[in-house]
Amino acid sequence: MNVQNNLEQCKATKLSSDWWRGGVIYQIYPRSFQDSNGDGIGDLKGITARLDYIASLGVDAIWISPFFKSPMKDFGYDVSDYRNVDPMFGSLADFKELLDQAHAKGLRIMIDLVLSHTSDQHPWFIESRSNRENPKSDWYVWADPKPDGTPPNNWLSIFGGSAWQWDARRLQYYLHNFLTSQPDLNFHCPDVQDALLDVARFWLDLGVDGFRLDTINFYFHDKALRDNPALPMDQRNATIAPAVNPYNHQDHLFSKSQPENIAFLERLRALTDEYEGRACLGEVGDAQRGLEIMGEYTSGDKRMHMCYAFEFLEKRSLTATYTKHVFDQLEAKAGDAWPCWAFSNHDVQRHVSRWNLDDAAARQHAVLMMCLRGSACLYQGEELGLHEADVPFEKLQDPYGIEFWPEYKGRDGCRTPMVWAAQDEQSGFSTAEPWLPVSAQQAGQAVDRLEADPSSMLNHYRRAIALRHAHPALATGAQTGMTETGSILSFVREDLHEQIFCAFNLGMDSAAFNLPEGSWQVMGQDLGGVEGSGNVVLNAAQFILMYRKKG
Incomplete structure (x- = not known):
């Protein structure tokens, strides 16, 4: 961005x-x-x-x-x-x-x-499945079977098996991306x-x-x-x-x-x-x-x-x-x-x-x-x-x-x-x-x-x-300079008033890292953040946060 x-x-x-x-x-x-x-x-x-x-x-x-x-x-x-x-x-x-x-x-x-689906006990579906001519007949996704009686296509349900369920009232299949009791609404209507x-x-x-x-x-x-x-x-x-x-x-x-x-x-x-x-x-x-x-x-x-x-x-x-x-x-x-x-x-x-x-x-x-x-x-x-x-x-x-x-x-x-x-x-x-x-x-x-x-x-x-909440740069600021240095992920969050440098060792071993130069103030020690300057070594699960004002 x-x-x-x-x-x-x-x-x-x-x-x-x-x-x-x-x-x-x-x-x-x-x-x-x-x-x-x-x-x-x-x-x-x-x-x-x-x-x-x-x-x-x-x-x-x-x-x-x-x-x-x-x-x-x-x-x-x-x-x-x-x-x-x-x-x-x-x-x-x-x-x-x-x-x-x-x-x-x-x-x-x-x-x-x-919104994508309802229960099959919703009044909308009960009416829709009653016949092919009712006012809500097209409120759900209905389709005729293939000539051999199988579902209209190969779509699958997240819960396993076909995404189509046969309905004996309408002699059609209805779509359900989830359970058979969760028919999909027809948003084309x-x-x-x-x-x-x-x-x-x-x-x-x-x-x-x-x-x-x-x-x-x-x-x-x-x-x-x-x-x-x-x-x-x-x-x-x-x-x-x-x-x-x-x-x-x-x-x-x-x-x-x-x-x-x-x-x-x-x-x-x-x-x-x-x-x-x-x-x-x-x-x-x-x-x-x-x-x-x-x-x-x-x-x-x-x-x-x-x-x-x-x-x-x-x-x-x-x-x-x-x-x-x-x-x-x-x-x-x-x-x-x-x-x-x-x-x-x-x-x-x-x-x-x-x-x-x-x-x-x-x-x-x-x-x-x-x-x-x-x-x-x-x-x-x-x-x-x-x-x-x-x-x-x-x-x-x-x-x-x-x-x-x-x-x-x-x-x-x-x-x-x-x-x-x-x-x-x-x-x-x-x-x-x-x-x-x-x-x-x-x-x-x-x-x-x-x-x-x-x-x-x-x-x-x-x-x-x-x-x-204390630092608007963390909540709504830009994120710049994301870098991967071995197991260390680093980036800067900033808005018009402040910059916050963040470095996290996401690996299992210690790793050396060069901190940025300038007038940074270490913060976040109450959260377990470490202190340091220049070249630092971050152990596994350690991190360092540094802050400075802009302008």
């Missing part, structure tokens, strides 16, 4: 309406955060009860995974009523109370909109687009501060239903779909990421811009073109505010080489993109386990995230340094893990309940047996234990977030 243009974006102090740019977002998986009524499932009142804790982290916003009415075949990502709260999580009044109390504490609330924008307006009117948009590049499909080509073996690098899933055998050129999506995203952004200080965060699910699509979807000021791809959610660890490669690719393919980085979320193994990080490396990675250009998303429990929980097969809930067990254990290991109190029943999450078992290993890192220790991982995250 042109550095001067980037600097111009950072001239003024970050306005409240621009909070998302460089903001820190805390993701909550509501089933597993806090149970308030003793049924073993987290709920909205539980989140409200923990707002003081969330505010104490210093984050700007909360992203809440779906809490809409749903049969819960995919735990809320199969919506049957977009305008209501599932009784499992409470009521619309409970959500309004959560919203009001969060705003009073300076926290913004983003909700997870699942204008009425579908209008209905979904009305859903967004409903929640904006209620006062939400933005949306995390699930599978944002899945909205449109190729109208001609062309077959996807095969994907060469050496390019099968999907993060969410495991290696045992045939979904990875295709290059999904036609089943998603269609050019028509841009116009809809611009309609959604225009709607959002009618409201002050709202933001859209898109999830780009594409293992081959994620950064390119991120750039397309966030380019200019008429599309999404920010997107995240899966480069830092992969199994591949953050070496200096790989991290620089990601940013080089981002600049080459999507120089105007505003990324939102995450190391963990509800769909992938927790990064401390995925990358086999020890305590020092986990702390270093927390600082690295707060120094990289882009916004940042933290997943509940990440601030405690939680490892992936081990969930036995008989306790599994995730249909993905059940389908591909034991080669792939699914997503339940990152979705186990939050641990609040080490000695309490179910670690303070609930008074009943939870929907997923509380991890005994994680209980030792419960919030009450870490709160009492100034040097704990929890307090380390608080200091790292505070550092980002």
